[in-house]
Amino acid sequence: MSILDPLLERNQAFARTEAHRGLAPLPSHQVFVISCIDPRVDPAHILGVGPGDALVLRNAGGRVTDEVMAEIAFIAALTETMFGDDAPPFEVAVIHHTACGTGFLADEHFRRTFAARIDVEEAELAGTAVIDPVASVRDDVEKLLASPLVPDRVKASGHVYDVETGLVETVVAATVKAGR
Numbered sequence: 574m575s576i577l578d579p580l581l582e583r584n585q586a587f588a589r590t591e592a593h594r595g596l597a598p599l600p601s602h603q604v605f606v607i608s609c610i611d612p613r614v615d616p617a618h619i620l621g622v623g624p625g626d627a628l629v630l631r632n633a634g635g636r637v638t639d640e641v642m643a644e645i646a647f648i649a650a651l652t653e654t655m656f657g658d659d660a661p662p663f664e665v666a667v668i669h670h671t672a673c674g675t676g677f678l679a680d681e682h683f684r685r686t687f688a689a690r691i692d693v694e695e696a697e698l699a700g701t702a703v704i705d706p707v708a709s710v711r712d713d714v715e716k717l718l719a720s721p722l723v724p725d726r727v728k729a730s731g732h733v734y735d736v737e738t739g740l741v742e743t744v745v746a747a748t749v750k751a752g753r
């Protein structure tokens with residue numbers, strides 16, 4: 574008996590629904606969601622993202638890291654290759670949330686121990702904690718819009734999910750890159 578078994582049973586049920594049939598590799602909503610790995614904040618639940626609906630990328634905090642930028646650049650390159658100048662515009666929606674576990678990174682002892690464990694500079698980790706999700710999501714949207722990796726046709730927006738109310742509030746409305 575594996576810990577995964579109950580979920581593999583759900584997979585059997587999923588396959589029986591036929592919901593996987595006829596889906597395209599590109600999403601039906603032109604949205605790329607960045608959110609935290611916290612099990613309470615899965616876009617499939619809080620936004621009702623169904624099969625084939627949206628691109629979703631999750632990491633600790635839902636932070637816009639260099640890896641996240643590279644993924645956005647990959648999708649941009651892919652859609653431009655497939656559609657050329659007709660490549661559909663898409664919106665990158667960054668969602669941070671209240672009571673985020675990355676808050677532990679604000680604790681000096683935890684941060685020092687963890688930095689040593691993964692062999693990175695402690696200062697590098699300090700900025701990744703989501704303590705004030707409104708502020709951090711604003712920072713991350715700004716970072717996205719300033720990145721040369723993010724094409725001009727991409728919009729970015731920032732949102733905060735409240736784990737108490739279950740509601741998502743938009744903090745930064747969809748914005749195109751500066752200078753456009």
Ligand SMILES: [Zn+2]
Nearest residue numbers: 609611673674
């Ligand atoms: Zn989190």
